[in-house]
Amino acid sequence: MALAGLTLEEASRLPFGTLRTPQSGFWPLILGVVLSFLSLIHFGGTIKKRAEKGTPFWAEPGAWKKVGSVVASLVGFAFLFELLGYLIAVFLLIGFLLRIVKPSKWWLVFVVASLSSVLSYLIFGSLLSTPLPKGIFGF
Amino acid sequence: MDALANLGLGFSVALSPENLIFCFIGVVVGTLVGVLPGLGPVGAISLLLPLTFKLQPIPGIIMLAGVFYGAMYGGSTTSILVNIPGEAASIVTCIDGYKMARQGRAGPALGIAAFGSFIAGTIGIIGMMFFAPFLGKQALSFGAPEYFSLTFLGLTLVTYLSRGSKIDALLMAVLGLIAGSIGADPVSGEQRFSYGSFTLFDGLGMVPVAMGIFGIAEVLQNIETSAVFDREVFKTSIKGLFPNLRDWKDSFWPIVRGSFMGFFIGILPGPGPIIAAFTSYATEKKLSRHPGKFGNGAIEGVAGPESANNAATAGAFIPLLALGLPGNVVMALIMGALMIHGIQPGPVFIGKYPELFWGVIASMYIGNTMLLLLNLPLIGLWVKILKIPYAILFPLIFLFCLIGVYTINSNVVEIFIMLIFGVLGFVMRKTGFEGAPFLLALVLGPIMESSFRQALLISHGNLGIFLFHPVSAFLLTLGFICLISQFIPSFREKKEGFLDKVA
Numbered sequence: 001m002a003l004a005g006l007t008l009e010e011a012s013r014l015p016f017g018t019l020r021t022p023q024s025g026f027w028p029l030i031l032g033v034v035l036s037f038l039s040l041i042h043f044g045g046t047i048k049k050r051a052e053k054g055t056p057f058w059a060e061p062g063a064w065k066k067v068g069s070v071v072a073s074l075v076g077f078a079f080l081f082e083l084l085g086y087l088i089a090v091f092l093l094i095g096f097l098l099r100i101v102k103p104s105k106w107w108l109v110f111v112v113a114s115l116s117s118v119l120s121y122l123i124f125g126s127l128l129s130t131p132l133p134k135g136i137f138g139f
Numbered sequence: 140m141d142a143l144a145n146l147g148l149g150f151s152v153a154l155s156p157e158n159l160i161f162c163f164i165g166v167v168v169g170t171l172v173g174v175l176p177g178l179g180p181v182g183a184i185s186l187l188l189p190l191t192f193k194l195q196p197i198p199g200i201i202m203l204a205g206v207f208y209g210a211m212y213g214g215s216t217t218s219i220l221v222n223i224p225g226e227a228a229s230i231v232t233c234i235d236g237y238k239m240a241r242q243g244r245a246g247p248a249l250g251i252a253a254f255g256s257f258i259a260g261t262i263g264i265i266g267m268m269f270f271a272p273f274l275g276k277q278a279l280s281f282g283a284p285e286y287f288s289l290t291f292l293g294l295t296l297v298t299y300l301s302r303g304s305k306i307d308a309l310l311m312a313v314l315g316l317i318a319g320s321i322g323a324d325p326v327s328g329e330q331r332f333s334y335g336s337f338t339l340f341d342g343l344g345m346v347p348v349a350m351g352i353f354g355i356a357e358v359l360q361n362i363e364t365s366a367v368f369d370r371e372v373f374k375t376s377i378k379g380l381f382p383n384l385r386d387w388k389d390s391f392w393p394i395v396r397g398s399f400m401g402f403f404i405g406i407l408p409g410p411g412p413i414i415a416a417f418t419s420y421a422t423e424k425k426l427s428r429h430p431g432k433f434g435n436g437a438i439e440g441v442a443g444p445e446s447a448n449n450a451a452t453a454g455a456f457i458p459l460l461a462l463g464l465p466g467n468v469v470m471a472l473i474m475g476a477l478m479i480h481g482i483q484p485g486p487v488f489i490g491k492y493p494e495l496f497w498g499v500i501a502s503m504y505i506g507n508t509m510l511l512l513l514n515l516p517l518i519g520l521w522v523k524i525l526k527i528p529y530a531i532l533f534p535l536i537f538l539f540c541l542i543g544v545y546t547i548n549s550n551v552v553e554i555f556i557m558l559i560f561g562v563l564g565f566v567m568r569k570t571g572f573e574g575a576p577f578l579l580a581l582v583l584g585p586i587m588e589s590s591f592r593q594a595l596l597i598s599h600g601n602l603g604i605f606l607f608h609p610v611s612a613f614l615l616t617l618g619f620i621c622l623i624s625q626f627i628p629s630f631r632e633k634k635e636g637f638l639d640k641v642a
Contacts (some may be wrong), residue, residue, distance in 0.1 A: 003314065003317070007317050010331070010332055013635070014329070014331060015329075019595055019600030019601075019602070020595065020596070020599050021595075021596065021598075022591075022592045022595055022596075022598035023324075023327060023329075024324035024326075024327050024329040024331055025331075026592065027320055027588040027592070028317065028320050028331060028332075029589070031313055031316050031317050031320070034313050035310070035313045035314065035317065038306060038310045039310065039312060041306050042306050042307065057569055058363065058442075059363040059364045060364060060365065061365065062356075063363040063364070066361060066363065066408060067359050067361055067362065067565070070359065070362060070537075071359070071558070071561075071562060072559075074355075074537065074558050075555075075558060077541065077554075078541075078551060078554045078555055078558060081541075081551060081554070082551055087615075090538060092239055093537075093538070093541075094534045094538060097533070097534035097537065098530065098531065098534055100202075101368075101530065101533070102365075102368045102370055102530040103529075104530055104531070108531075109435050112531055112534075112633075116534070116535060116538060120538060120542060124542055124546065128190065128193060128546075129193075129414070130189075130542075130545075130546045131549050138148070
């Protein structure tokens with residue numbers, strides 16, 4: 001419903017036009033109205049379902065920590081990717097992921113993280129000439 | 140005769156060394172993706188899409204098509220050996236396929252899945268050869284009202300065929316339409332919902348959204364549970380890959396029925412291979428003289444669904460190539476690949492790009508043959524790959540998603556978009572919202588809007604234009620029937636009851 005409100009609010013700033021000459025606000029406004037209507041129906045259904053027994057959101061205890069830390073590492077990667085450069089950022093990301101969810105042995109972490117960053121750089125950066133960031137260290 | 144001559148042209152294109160290599164890469168990657176749980180054909184094609192930008196259109200599309208139908212082959216391997224579907228269309232194969240493996244009949248199960256897929260794939264391709272040009276010719280007379288009605292029908296069908304709540308599926312479709320309006324207005328070019336962001340000037344990219352919802356979200360859901368890290372490949376010697384006479388006798392009609400059923404279901408918008416597999420299983424169980432066998436290692440329960448899901452992949456190409464309308468997420472991605480090369484699929488596509496159309500068809504014959512030859516002898520290799528711990532696989536899947544998105548425009552903002560949709564996709568999966576209606580609506584939205592507005596411009600604001608054109612009226616009526624029937628309890632119960640017999 002919040003999204004419906006946002007859509008309607010933004011659409012109201014755009015020119016609506018007429019049925020003869022619909023303009024850029026025409027379509028988003030119609031969609032916003034439809035979304036409001038559907039959201040109301042969905043909201044009603046959700047209230048009804050709350051009375052019934054629900055299944056927990058997380059599959060097992062502690063799952064939120066695994067998922068949360070993985071998402072945080074991916075976001076961190078996105079922020080640091082261009083700063084640190086491809087090779088270092090990928091090495092750190094893979095290493096972190098190999099330790100955080102189901103910890104692998106350190107030697108395996110080092111080998112897999114190194115191979116992943118180097119091989120993927122060779123495939124995408126060299127073979128396919130994809131411009132990959134070099135970062136502040138120049139590689 | 141025209142079709143045969145054109146097929147000859149197609150083979151002359153598909154048999155070039157470059158196209159053979161990319162066909163091979165596509166089917167191998169597809170099989171790998173199908174074997175490995177956690178990355179379906181949507182995620183794999185999203186990853187390879189940026190690669191196709193550097194290729195010529197023909198090898199690029201041949202490769203992506205190979206990934207799609209290759210994944211159907213590969214998915215049966217994990218279903219039979221691990222009881223975990225490698226991709227969604229092989230869910231049903233777990234039921235009887237794994238039971239067969241536990242009875243020491245993994246070989247015949249894998250064998251009939253491969254042979255059934257080959258036969259169905261061939262039938263599907265033959266159907267595509269005749270249907271696509273026929274439909275393309277009819278669609279030459281389509282105008283804005285017809286295109287609006289067709290996209291409306293497509294979206295209502297996708298929600299009709301969704302397994303969860305219909306309201307939720309409709310909500311996702313409408314949200315997808317709204318997301319599709321981000322960026323430049325398709326008619327006037329005015330900016331909408333972009334908030335000054337250069338990245339959003341061209342709208343939300345399909346690839347970051349698809350990789351988020353189907354790649355990142357899938358892996359996040361997998362890593363929630365410890366079981367995925369401890370999966371065990373059922374230890375059995377895989378011998379006797381060639382089904383015996385009895386197996387062929389039992390599987391013959393399921394393969395034939397599955398092929399035709401799958402092909403026609405694949406033409407409809409929605410997750411064709413998945414629906415086809417479920418429908419085939421339910422049909423075979425209903426028609427069987429011994430329905431009690433199902434769930435206890437009935438070979439028909441493998442042969443039918445695996446044939447259906449393969450035939451559906453061929454059917455799915457028809458609306459895209461003949462009408463320019465993708466019926467599912469994979470086709471939306473392939474449409475993206477075509478449009479990057481400046482090729483607009485649709486009624487004039489087959490006439491304008493005969494080498495591309497017939498080359499892809501011929502490559503599908505070749506690809507299906509490669510898959511049959513690859514899958515059976517290489518079962519041992521796929522089993523070894525299955526044994527790679529998921530704890531090592533999932534970081535690599537994330538890596539491919541991240542690189543894949545970055546390589547499109549070297550824009551870090553698109554990585555953030557992918558991650559946002561990854562988290563949203565994860566929440567959607569947990570709360571029963573399906574991603575397919577959202578993504579399809581994202582892709583079809585601009586077509587739907589521009590058709591709607593053009594139709595109103597032509598008719599000077601008269602909404603009756605959608606009804607005065609007979610084809611448009613027919614399609615709109617069908618769409619409204621689909622929309623309304625979802626909410627009539629007796630219709631809903633009959634439909635869900637038929638599919639739920641699979642459980």
